[in-house]
Amino acid sequence: MYKEYEAIIGLEVHAQLSTETKAFCSCSTKFGKTPNSNVCPVCLGHPGVLPVLNEKVVEYSALMGLATNCNINEYSVFARKNYFYPDLPKGYQISQYKEPICSDGFLEITTANNEKKRIRIERIHIEEDAGKSIHDSGSETLVDLNRCGVPLIEIVSKPDIKSPEEASLYLQKIRQIVRYLGICDGNMEEGSLRCDANVSVRKIGEKILGTKTEIKNMNSFKNIERAINFEIERQIDLLEDGKQIDQQTLLWNADLNKSESMRSKEEADDYRYFPEPDLFPVIVDEAWIEKIKTQMPELANARCERFINQYNIPEYDARILTNEKSLADYFESGTNFTNDFKSLSNWVMVEVLGIINNEKISIKDFPISSENLTQLINFINNGTISGKIAKEVFSEMLTDNKTAEQIISEKNISQISDVSELKEIISNIFNDYPKQVKEYIDGKEKLIGFFVGKIMQQTQGKANPKLLNEILKNKLSSLKNN
Amino acid sequence: MRPIYSNHKEKLSKLISGELSLIDNVSYFLKNIEKNNHLNTFNFVFEKEVLKQAEIIQDKIKNGTNGKLAGMVIGIKDVLSIKDKPTTCSSNTLKNFNAIYTATAVQKLIDEDAIIIGKTNCDEFAMGSSNENSAFGTVLNPNDNTRVAGGSSGGSAAAVSAGLCDAALGTDTGGSIRQPASFCGVYGLKPTYGRVSRYGLTAFASSFDSIGPFANSVNDLSIILEVISGKDEKDSTSADEPVTEYIKFDKKFEKIKIGVPKEYFGEGLDTEIETSIKNKINELREKEFEFVDITLPHTQYTIAAYYILTTAEASSNLARYDGTRFGHRTKEYRSLIDMYEKTRSEGFGKEVKRRIMLGTYVLSAGYYDAYYRKAQKVRRLIKDDFDKVFEKVDLILTPTTPTTAFLIGAKIDDPLTMYLNDIYTTSANLAGIPGINIPIGKDKNGLPIGMQLLANQFEEEKLLSTAQLINNII
Numbered sequence: 042m043y044k045e046y047e048a049i050i051g052l053e054v055h056a057q058l059s060t061e062t063k064a065f066c067s068c069s070t071k072f073g074k075t076p077n078s079n080v081c082p083v084c085l086g087h088p089g090v091l092p093v094l095n096e097k098v099v100e101y102s103a104l105m106g107l108a109t110n111c112n113i114n115e116y117s118v119f120a121r122k123n124y125f126y127p128d129l130p131k132g133y134q135i136s137q138y139k140e141p142i143c144s145d146g147f148l149e150i151t152t153a154n155n156e157k158k159r160i161r162i163e164r165i166h167i168e169e170d171a172g173k174s175i176h177d178s179g180s181e182t183l184v185d186l187n188r189c190g191v192p193l194i195e196i197v198s199k200p201d202i203k204s205p206e207e208a209s210l211y212l213q214k215i216r217q218i219v220r221y222l223g224i225c226d227g228n229m230e231e232g233s234l235r236c237d238a239n240v241s242v243r244k245i246g247e248k249i250l251g252t253k254t255e256i257k258n259m260n261s262f263k264n265i266e267r268a269i270n271f272e273i274e275r276q277i278d279l280l281e282d283g284k285q286i287d288q289q290t291l292l293w294n295a296d297l298n299k300s301e302s303m304r305s306k307e308e309a310d311d312y313r314y315f316p317e318p319d320l321f322p323v324i325v326d327e328a329w330i331e332k333i334k335t336q337m338p339e340l341a342n343a344r345c346e347r348f349i350n351q352y353n354i355p356e357y358d359a360r361i362l363t364n365e366k367s368l369a370d371y372f373e374s375g376t377n378f379t380n381d382f383k384s385l386s387n388w389v390m391v392e393v394l395g396i397i398n399n400e401k402i403s404i405k406d407f408p409i410s411s412e413n414l415t416q417l418i419n420f421i422n423n424g425t426i427s428g429k430i431a432k433e434v435f436s437e438m439l440t441d442n443k444t445a446e447q448i449i450s451e452k453n454i455s456q457i458s459d460v461s462e463l464k465e466i467i468s469n470i471f472n473d474y475p476k477q478v479k480e481y482i483d484g485k486e487k488l489i490g491f492f493v494g495k496i497m498q499q500t501q502g503k504a505n506p507k508l509l510n511e512i513l514k515n516k517l518s519s520l521k522n523n
Numbered sequence: 524m525r526p527i528y529s530n531h532k533e534k535l536s537k538l539i540s541g542e543l544s545l546i547d548n549v550s551y552f553l554k555n556i557e558k559n560n561h562l563n564t565f566n567f568v569f570e571k572e573v574l575k576q577a578e579i580i581q582d583k584i585k586n587g588t589n590g591k592l593a594g595m596v597i598g599i600k601d602v603l604s605i606k607d608k609p610t611t612c613s614s615n616t617l618k619n620f621n622a623i624y625t626a627t628a629v630q631k632l633i634d635e636d637a638i639i640i641g642k643t644n645c646d647e648f649a650m651g652s653s654n655e656n657s658a659f660g661t662v663l664n665p666n667d668n669t670r671v672a673g674g675s676s677g678g679s680a681a682a683v684s685a686g687l688c689d690a691a692l693g694t695d696t697g698g699s700i701r702q703p704a705s706f707c708g709v710y711g712l713k714p715t716y717g718r719v720s721r722y723g724l725t726a727f728a729s730s731f732d733s734i735g736p737f738a739n740s741v742n743d744l745s746i747i748l749e750v751i752s753g754k755d756e757k758d759s760t761s762a763d764e765p766v767t768e769y770i771k772f773d774k775k776f777e778k779i780k781i782g783v784p785k786e787y788f789g790e791g792l793d794t795e796i797e798t799s800i801k802n803k804i805n806e807l808r809e810k811e812f813e814f815v816d817i818t819l820p821h822t823q824y825t826i827a828a829y830y831i832l833t834t835a836e837a838s839s840n841l842a843r844y845d846g847t848r849f850g851h852r853t854k855e856y857r858s859l860i861d862m863y864e865k866t867r868s869e870g871f872g873k874e875v876k877r878r879i880m881l882g883t884y885v886l887s888a889g890y891y892d893a894y895y896r897k898a899q900k901v902r903r904l905i906k907d908d909f910d911k912v913f914e915k916v917d918l919i920l921t922p923t924t925p926t927t928a929f930l931i932g933a934k935i936d937d938p939l940t941m942y943l944n945d946i947y948t949t950s951a952n953l954a955g956i957p958g959i960n961i962p963i964g965k966d967k968n969g970l971p972i973g974m975q976l977l978a979n980q981f982e983e984e985k986l987l988s989t990a991q992l993i994n995n996i997i
Contacts, residue, residue, distance in 0.1 A: 085848065086843045087623060087849070088604065088610060088726075088843070089602075089603070089604045089622075089626060089723040089724050089726065090722070090723075091759065092759070093756065093759050094759065123838075123842060123886070127845075127859070132841075184847070311888045313838075313839070313883065313886035313888075314891075315836075318728075318730035319729050319759065320759055320760075321759060
């Protein structure tokens, strides 16, 4: 029965901007300081204080607008959103309402079956974050206002999203963009990227939208998919039972894997928005927008194209490498130290990404610098070590904080690639095993493996295998011909 | 001994010559405040600090290192923040609240060596026209103790009028400087919106609030304005307009043309005030002034637009007094909502509650367009009225108030009549223009009559120069 329905989903994404100071005062935005230490009379909402707009916030918002094909509105207006809550010191949040900074944009996602889909963006507006209420410390609720006044942008999509997977892809795309722009760290667990979803369902072919509900508190990509999926099925089940869907706000409970009602439409707040009288409208002109455009960094798609052309790596590689800006930066800084871009790409995609994903760390915390990784690759390419040994060296580099060169020299594991040295080793082996030499000459040619094995045993695997094979074959065939 | 100077310039020269001792002068003010305790003009007096302050400044004067306002004794309306001093807004909500920073305007006074003698009484959160809405009691009019001093800066006006300080700062959202100045018979100036930084002024209605001085002379208004004006990076709405040395009065204005709006001389205006102002006009016409009849056609909508917009802003500005972080919090409560309700019910007085409710209503979903948006359009029209008139005239002359000071208790239970007291003053706040009250005499009961002069935005120099000229003539 679920197949007869389609879901209509719109997302509201909040991204915390990584400016040095707060949106309307000069307090630091640093995360995780002692509670209530990054505060001043302004963000504490003391009598008589006034907000002063941090211009970086407007720049960052405009960058996001440009990156998502929005119009940058030359006239935008701050508004007060009024509601009472202990972590909102002024009793209102400064936001933008009817006239946001950016509007009418879109971005493209690539769905699982490799189709491109455009998701329209209705608006992007600037607002300030509230503080944090801490409820789990005994009977009292504690309030930390360090976050209060940290700048946010809210990115509101059109209801163009049709499935939980698309919702997740859309959000991943937003995260990719904000990270490429360097305007938000995109960390969902820490709440610097947050997402609410508006969900409704209708029978396929119907024109009228169904009643929508809003889901909040989904703090991971996995939870977003689960929560939206849960909601779609809940709504369809209700309709199939002949029941109505109540317009309401739901909270996703990740522990119980279900959503819970937060408030119904009747209880919905009336925010009594009105233009913020303490701030003038934001007016930007064409020249300013052009200036912002010049600050626009290369985004993922462009970088992917460039990687294909400049480093001559397959599109598949380029796509994976450029998905995260930090990974692309890692790869690209490595290209300064080698010309074997394909090997570098392989190492980054397989070994490096493998460890990052396994240990759930960021590339920034990865212990091996791209320069050191490249050195390791170069040792393979110049025959110093084999690929097999290289993997062992790589493992040690992860834990020992040493360079490949240090490990190779300390452990004396560089390959024997000296022809005369190899020739001598072979002669000695032939002397030790005359019986096998004879058998070989008599036609038992697979005994070559026996000699390789013995030599490797003796050299602790350090003989350059390619070179060894070559010399060995030459020697044996010359013996045979004599 | 009562001060023997007519303005600060004279005071300073007497302090320099040694004819006047600043310590004696400050002691005199302290004694006079004590003697006039019944007037309720001061919420707090800084007895200890001011004498020490007087000594320091006396030395500075001796060494010639003093600032412009050296030795000027000033009262500060209790809605302006002074670090580590009470800032109560005459409200029970903030009765035990000390500010943690100093308002820009006050800091500028201190930087020029003015002596801040105390915090003056006012209507709670500057809401009122009679100074009867105060947790510190009603301010009495020094001219007649049975009458109100006017509001909301009643304490500042009365303190200057009673000789309890040289000057005072007040705030004017709809007439709260000019109306009490008129009732008490002193000079009061509301500057252009944005002329003086609002940082540290407890907001009532953010797009209306202006800080301005009360004094016994135009000279003193001028020098205080000069000090407190200017762009402040802590207030985005403060104006980056040049600050003139208003005191010089050396800019020669061509024959000043003054508009007299017919709408300000209609029904409700006390005949004695009307006659008095008409007589002044006749006197001035004989000198170098030209008077023309003008019209400000949207005048009848000012009070309505004013009370919709200011209460809307106030309802939001006063949301922060919720008992969570500072100020009054109720003793017992069952839930967060219960705490909010009880705290705010106990903390705010009747008039403040009335305005919060009005403001909340006009911003509510479904009413916004009918009230707030419409009132904003009216505000625009009123501003346009003034813009048109100022193309033809230099200044506008009106009565400051429709009546002289009324009896205490006469209007307190009739908010509408009370609101109409601001009928001639609110338009300047809607349009953001400067206005001054000039005392022009007394009525048959001996109560001061005030005349209001209005100028276009940022034309304080013209306004003050003309006020001084008028002063010299009448």
